[in-house]
């Protein structure tokens with residue numbers, strides 16, 4: 401059964417797990433986005449899947465769970481995830497580190513009705529991020545039907561969430577439906593409600609997807625993190641040893657493009673930033689003086705002009721999001737981020753935080769999206785590769801199950 405419910409065009413034609421006829425003994429593969437570490441302060445990325453997993457387990461389904469964490473080469477074992485799920489689900493949960501080949505297939509066959517096995521981290525394979533069809537076929541051998549959770553990886557066309565849909569009928573988990581519904585008020589340009597985007601963090605999507613989009617659709621953009629460093633570089637400032645992310649030249653090209661063309665947004669750049677050497681004391685410098693040799697930008701100083709602008713908007717009413725920590729909070733540089741969140745924490749502002757580190761590092765107990773890059777992708781494009789793959793998964797051709 402395909403869903404025509406909801407208003408989000410991205411969900412039209414997407415089979416939903418809530419509509420799937422579940423039966424005892426069915427073999428399900430659950431694709432999750434458990435990209436957290438054992439020390440993560442927040443567990444939303446795990447807990448968001450509990451209701452869907454519970455639905456499958458209560459129906460007597462046999463569930464093989466696949467998730468990514470970290471990067472190929474340094475990816476962690478997911479035994480800690482299995483421990484968390486065991487404590488939260490009233491069901492037997494096991495961990496099996498091997499996720500491909502005859503050993504994994506045999507373990508999947510032995511999963512009993514109402515039981516869950518967390519298989520090894522999909523990032524142990526280089527082919528996961530490459531969307532390798534051979535790897536996707538191996539993953540598909542772990543079950544007969546796929547439940548697609550893991551909104552945080554919905555912007556990635558990876559083997560475990562997109563490639564696998566070529567081999568098995570896929571159904572969208574409610575966890576992702578909730579994310580799509582959560583994001584609706586932050587989508588698109590609007591004339592009747594001011595909009596503020598704070599972009600930070602270190603991943604290139606914040607610039608390539610986020611900055612490129614909000615400069616044309618939002619009213620006010622406050623850059624931090626690598627987005628700020630890239631913009632300063634694009635304006636010709638010396639940024640010294642500042643972090644420029646994994647795709648610096650592509651990000652620079654986007655920054656130059658948005659600066660060089662007419663755009664809707666007012667870009668609130670700081671006058672001063674905090675800089676620090678890899679080890680040693682931090683200090684505040686004027687942006688126009690450049691970053692001293694051996695130093696990197698680690699935080700922004702919220703200028704009086706930015707404070708006044710955000711205070712004005714917070715009084716009149718606005719929607720706002722923060723995607724990526726504006727400062728290097730992981731190193732303890734939290735002041736700029738704290739000021740921005742404070743300014744946007746007002747009754748008339750709907751503030752949403754996007755992304756794992758953003759939610760974990762910023763002082764905020766309000767609404768969060770589990771996806772950073774995926775939320776920006778969804779806001780920019782109105783869909784994500786993982787949703788597109790579900791519209792074209794085998795269930796489409798073969799009729800409804």
Ligand SMILES: Nc1ncnc2c1ncn2[C@@H]1O[C@H](COP(=O)(O)OP(=O)(O)O)[C@@H](O)[C@H]1O
Pocket residue numbers: 600601602603606624625626643697698699723724725726727728729730731754755756757758759761771772773
């Ligand atoms: N100026 C900066 N230099 C280096 N790292 C930064 C800087 N600003 C923020 N960061 C770091 O970026 C990381 C998060 O980036 P990212 O993965 O893009 O965010 P999210 O997980 O919320 O999507 C955080 O650990 C944060 O401390």
Ligand SMILES: O=C(OP(=O)(O)O)[C@H](O)COP(=O)(O)O
Pocket residue numbers: 433435470471552553556603754755756757770771772773774
């Ligand atoms: O943490 C994630 O994205 P996010 O940092 O943009 O929120 C996702 O799990 C995607 O991880 P990836 O960027 O390693 O593909």
